[in-house]
Amino acid sequence: MATSANQPIPGTHIFDGHAAQRGYALNAMCFSFNEAANREAFARDEAAYIDRFNLTPAQRDAVAQRNVLQMIAAGGNIYYLAKLAGILGLNVQDVGAQQTGMSVEAFKQMLLDQANGITSGETAHG
Amino acid sequence: MAKVVGGVFTSHVPAIGGAIARGAQEEPYWKPFFDAWPPVRQWLDVQQPDVVIMFYNDHGLNFFLDKLPTFAVGAAATYRNEDEGWGLPAFPIPAGHPELSWAIIEQLVADEFDITTCQDMLVDHAASIPLALAWPGRTAPVRIVPIAINTVQHPLPSAKRCLALGRSVGRALTQWPGNERILVMGTGGLSHQLDGERAGFMNPEYDAFCMDNLAVDPDALTRHSVHEIVELSGTQGVEILNWIAARGALGASASEVSRTYHIPISNTAAAVMVLETEAAKAPVPA
Numbered sequence: 001m002a003t004s005a006n007q008p009i010p011g012t013h014i015f016d017g018h019a020a021q022r023g024y025a026l027n028a029m030c031f032s033f034n035e036a037a038n039r040e041a042f043a044r045d046e047a048a049y050i051d052r053f054n055l056t057p058a059q060r061d062a063v064a065q066r067n068v069l070q071m072i073a074a075g076g077n078i079y080y081l082a083k084l085a086g087i088l089g090l091n092v093q094d095v096g097a098q099q100t101g102m103s104v105e106a107f108k109q110m111l112l113d114q115a116n117g118i119t120s121g122e123t124a125h126g
Numbered sequence: 127m128a129k130v131v132g133g134v135f136t137s138h139v140p141a142i143g144g145a146i147a148r149g150a151q152e153e154p155y156w157k158p159f160f161d162a163w164p165p166v167r168q169w170l171d172v173q174q175p176d177v178v179i180m181f182y183n184d185h186g187l188n189f190f191l192d193k194l195p196t197f198a199v200g201a202a203a204t205y206r207n208e209d210e211g212w213g214l215p216a217f218p219i220p221a222g223h224p225e226l227s228w229a230i231i232e233q234l235v236a237d238e239f240d241i242t243t244c245q246d247m248l249v250d251h252a253a254s255i256p257l258a259l260a261w262p263g264r265t266a267p268v269r270i271v272p273i274a275i276n277t278v279q280h281p282l283p284s285a286k287r288c289l290a291l292g293r294s295v296g297r298a299l300t301q302w303p304g305n306e307r308i309l310v311m312g313t314g315g316l317s318h319q320l321d322g323e324r325a326g327f328m329n330p331e332y333d334a335f336c337m338d339n340l341a342v343d344p345d346a347l348t349r350h351s352v353h354e355i356v357e358l359s360g361t362q363g364v365e366i367l368n369w370i371a372a373r374g375a376l377g378a379s380a381s382e383v384s385r386t387y388h389i390p391i392s393n394t395a396a397a398v399m400v401l402e403t404e405a406a407k408a409p410v411p412a
Contacts (some may be wrong), residue, residue, distance in 0.1 A: 006353040011324030012361060013352075016280040020191055031190045033211045069323070078321035078361070079185040079278055082140075083211030092141075092393050096325040110326055115389040118330045 010012075015077045023075020026063075029053040030080035039087050068095050128302040131173045132383070132402035133310040133376050134166060134260060134370050135340070138182065138252040140393040143214050146258055162386035162398035163259050169383055169400055170260060172409050175309035177223055178268045179230075179295060180253050181372040182313045183277040185210065185363055187250035195242035196283050197291060199234065200272040201227040202245050207254040209329055217254035221335045223269035226302060230271060232299035239291055247272065252368075256313045259398075268309070277314070277365050285355065286348040292374020299375065312372025314365025316387075318394035321361055328395040332358040333387065334365055341382045341401050344373045362394075 013019070020027075029050065032038045042049040042094035050060060062070035065087055071081055078095075085095050142159070145151065152162040187210050189195070195281065201224050207216040224245075234241050249272050257266040276282055283291070299308050316333040319325055336359075337348040347370050355364050373380070383400040390396070 006351075007352075009324070009357045011322045011327075012319065012356065013322045014280050014356065014361070015278065020279050024191060027186075027191055030211075031186055034187060034209055036209060036213060039211070039213075068321075072321055077186075077191075077278065082320070083186070085213045092320055095320065096393055099321070099323055099325045101323075107326060109394060111328075111390040114328045114330070114395070118387065118389060 013072050019075045021075070023059075023076070025053050025055050025073065026059040026074060026076050027080040029055065030083045032075070033083040033087060042087060058085060067098075068101050127407040128299060128304050128306045128308055128310045129405035130296065130299050130310065130376060130403055131175060131406045132400060133372050134256065134297065134313060135312045135397070135399040135401070136256050136259060137270045137315060137391060137394055137398070138255045138312040138313040139392045139394050139396065140210070140212070140214070140251045140255075140258070142255050143217070143251050146255075146262070147215055152359065158388045159386070159391050159396050159398075165384050166260060166398065168399055169402075170309070172407050173309065174307060176306040177226065177308045178257070178266065178270045179299070179308060179372075179375055180249075180256070180270055180272045180313070181311065181368045181375070182249070182274060182290065183270065183368055184250035184274045185250050185278070188244075188248040189274070191279060194276055194279055195274070197239060198244050198247075198274040199227060199231050200241040200247045200249070200270075201231060201243050202247055205247055205249045205270065205272065207250065208248055210250055212376045216402055217258045218265040219249055219254060219270070220257070220266045221269050223271055225348060226304070227271045229302055230295055230298040233301070234291070234294050237294040237297070239294060252313050256311050271372070275367055275371060277367055280352070282352045282364060282367065284348070284352060285350060285367060285370050288371040289344055289348050289374040292371035295371075296377050296379060300377065310372045310375045312369035314368045315359065315363055316366065316395045316397045317359040317363040319360030319362060320393055322404075324360075326393055327360045328389060329358055329360070329363070330389065330395060333395050333397065336369070336380075337385055337399060339396060340369065340373055340399065341380045344370060373401070379404060383390065
């Protein structure tokens with residue numbers, strides 16, 4: 001079934017060809033953060049570093065605002081954005097809290113609460 | 127002839143690597159996940175695999191969006207893990223097995239899989255963490271063949287296609303004339319979603335469906351389209367594709383040895399499973 005025929009999933013953004021084209025510059029910048037020297041260069045002079053990657057205005061604004069949903073709307077892929085988040089001191093719970101509009105504590109509790117109703121631990125068979 | 131002894135399936139959340147680096151395995155948050163591993167290691171001690179076929183997805187260490195293969199087979203003599211952007215220490219990666227890699231590549235292309243071959247390949251946490259969990263504190267005493275599946279940029283390969291890919295790899299393994307004992311690993315998942323307003327989504331019911339069917343009826347996992355899997359399992363839960371491919375490589379028959387399921391590790395419903403084939407050795411009675 002073609003993607004276009006699929007019903008949107010609430011709160012979910014499929015990283016498809018449209019997003020991959022739109023987000024290329026932002027994701028390229030984030031990919032560069034695999035190298036520690038590049039992370040340091042970004043932290044030292046963010047504006048100059050961003051200039052090297054030709055970010056779109058929407059991407060620049062999203063990064064300036066530290067707004068993950070805006071980054072995704074501008075084509076950012078979360079696997080690449082996670083590298084930027086690390087520089088910004090945000091872990092995936094911080095990122096989750098920001099996107100869901102919850103406090104970090106409430107978001108963490110929401111994760112924990114999903115364990116309710118399952119039997120944790122090991123089940124050996126055979 | 128070579129023997130495929132079984133499969134180890136596990137989540138590969140980067141935070142697991144952080145917990146290993148900090149020595150946090152016994153902390154209450156981490157203990158339920160790390161407790162899954164001593165029985166897995168006991169099973170590995172009995173099976174003594176020489177080779178690991180690693181089905182995983184790259185998260186932007188080796189591959190970027192400039193060139194992104196749907197299926198990539200490592201054919202290198204050596205592989206490396208490197209900094210993925212968080213400054214975590216790199217894990218040791220065992221040597222490759224290029225002769226077996228090329229046998230797999232020959233079989234895949236003969237079976238009409240148009241794969242990418244990689245003679246120079248970094249492997250990220252999705253390969254390094256499972257090895258570090260199975261063989262902690264040392265370089266895994268195996269040779270590896272990494273097989274990377276695109277679970278990042280849609281369109282992704284279907285679950286049906288991934289299972290067929292794994293079965294083709296399995297045919298190559300059973301025809302390999304070496305005497306190696308071969309372990310298959312499938313990494314990622316289970317349900318989780320890092321991005322969007324639905325971040326934090328997990329689905330124990332779908333995860334149970336996957337775990338219940340992995341050994342006995344893997345084709346059941348191929349009934350859902352990728353879009354349906356994303357809906358059921360989350361945008362990153364779709365990493366179950368790696369498990370499905372790895373299950374395919376075990377051949378027609380596999381039985382469940384152990385299973386651990388724990389919520390949450392980071393934002394993820396974490397699972398560890400061991401499946402074995404008829405070629406697996408029975409444990410020595412205590």
